[in-house]
Amino acid sequence: MAHGTLAYLLQQNFILLLIIGGAVIFTILVFFIILFIVFYQRRRHRYQAEQQELRNSFQRELLKTQLETQEHTLRKIGDELHDNIGQLLSSTKMFLALAGRELGQVPDSIHTAETTLAKAILELRALSKLHNQEWLHQFDLIDNIRSEATRINAGGLLDIRVESNIDSVPLNNQSQVMLFRVVQEALHNCIKHAGATALSISVAAAGGLRLVIADNGRGFDPGGPARSGVGLLNMKHRVQLLGGDICWHSRPGAGTRVEINLPDTVVDVSA
Structure with a gap:
């Protein structure tokens, strides 16, 4: 009877050890699974962040290139206004002055035209400067x-x-x-x-x-x-x-x- 009781206790202890061992192994396994998931999520988030930063960087560079192209175009327009159209207006103003001298008595319409042209030339020069990036760099x-x-x-x-x-x-x-x-x-x-x-x-x-x-x-x-x-x-x-x-x-x-x-x-x- 004592031998049977001892065997039963040993069996119960063995079963208990198996249960405890299984619980420990299961806990360790769950821990590693959670650790793997956390590590995976971190790597995924880091990868997504890197990809988003690459997209943002690409977008910034694209916008920068577009704006630099616009600045170049504005600078060309400013040069064109100053070098060509400005010269044409100045020549026209000079011809009006010569015509007035030849007429002797200058009509009011010519005076008005000369004044208007002078204002247009000043306006054009100011506008051309405002589209010249190098000129802008000299000012606050x-x-x-x-x-x-x-x-x-x-x-x-x-x-x-x-x-x-x-x-x-x-x-x-x-x-x-x-x-x-x-x-x-x-x-x-x-x-x-x-x-x-x-x-x-x-x-x-x-x-x-x-x-x-x-x-x-x-x-x-x-x-x-x-x-x-x-x-x-x-x-x-x-x-x-x-x-x-x-x-x-x-x-x-x-x-x-x-x-x-x-x-x-x-x-x-x-x-």
Whole structure:
């Protein structure tokens, strides 16, 4: 009887050891499975992040190439305006002056034509400079904005006010040119589409750079088809390449407010 009891206890202990051993092996197996899954997920996430970064890098390079092509085109247009059309206008003004001398008594129409041509020549020279990237590199962004505002204000159709709490923008020259193109596009949109009479541009540095362009025009629906226009997309792409963000606040009949924010991580304090 004692022998049978001992055998039974040994059998029970063996079964218990098998159960415990199986539980330990199962636990270890589950642990390694979880470890493998975690490792796999990390590698997958890292791979996906690398692929996304490659796509983003490709997109940035593509946008940069497109914008560089646009800059090249603008520079060629500026040269063409200055070298060819400017010369033609200057020659025409000279011929008008010669014609006036030959007539002796110069009609008022010729005086008016000469004055108009002189204004056109000045306007053309200013416009050609604003599309010359090398010329822009010599000036600060704020000076360029003020010069553009003065040029547009001379037309009398739009009153532009420029405010800034800084004397110069802490960005390198290339970034300043790119940001200036965004401002130019906003002004072009305002003149062409908004029907505004007043526009303000404010530049402020506070933990980065903030630029706001606001007009009193007819406004638009930011969620409508105008949002996908080439001009607005160009503005968005340029600001993205600068590492910032841009947003439009507008509604029909209530004007438009464009806000551009560049974080301090992209601001070059040594610029």
